[in-house]
Amino acid sequence: MNMARARPAPAPEPPRVGATLARLRAEQGLSLDELSRKAGVSKSMLSQIERNQANPTVAVVWRLANALGVGLAGLLDGDQPVEPAIVTVAAQATPTLRSPDGSHELRILGPIELAGQFEWYELILQPGGALVSQAHEPGSREHLTVLSGSVEVTSGDESQRLKHGETARYRVDRAHAIRNVGKSAATALLVVMHSA
Known part of the structure; x- marks a missing residue:
């Protein structure tokens, strides 16, 4: 009797925070250098995260969220835009x-x-x-x-x-x-x- 082995379900991919990070940084008018200094994360690491070439650790996400003034979920859930606290109309x-x-x-x-x-x-x-x-x-x-x-x-x-x-x-x-x-x-x- 030929029994096929059950394949394990593929593990879900970690959240991709690159686009969300880039959007939040742009909304706040921060350069990579400025965010790097505020968060204590290297500029090259930030660049790699924004291009989805690196997945940050929880500690890095926490530092970025604090530097940007958003919660962890604000970075991890890229489908949900973070509404700014103050919206101005010219x-x-x-x-x-x-x-x-x-x-x-x-x-x-x-x-x-x-x-x-x-x-x-x-x-x-x-x-x-x-x-x-x-x-x-x-x-x-x-x-x-x-x-x-x-x-x-x-x-x-x-x-x-x-x-x-x-x-x-x-x-x-x-x-x-x-x-x-x-x-x-x-x-x-x-x-x-x-x-x-």
Whole structure:
């Protein structure tokens, strides 16, 4: 009787940290020399790791993770990008919506993934300019804080004037508007909270 020998399953490959290491180093603006000094790992070893020509020991991974300010998993799990603690958006990269007549503009300050739930904007109204909106879903509210100038907020049949430093909180499940009633441009922070 001819019995074939069972072959052992191949051992899984160790994690390849090269691409993750290179990405994290680039995100932090570190050269190989700088990371080498911070981590106490030779520049040639770092280069080999990034090109997947060497697999680092646990001690080396630990030193690299500490130098980069990430956990061990941040280096070992290359499929999961490590989100930086602080994300900045340059002023020129902030999306802006301008009315066709130039009477107002909204700078979108909130992240796009929260749109329809929680939104915030910088609103700039020229003299006589107005942001007029139809009703949002039932239960929705806006919070408007005037940073400069003076505005009038209308919600349904009610209106209220606001000056620098004042905040209005009002229902927007009815027609509503924000108007510049002053003689100079008005600026405000506008937060929209949609009902769930």
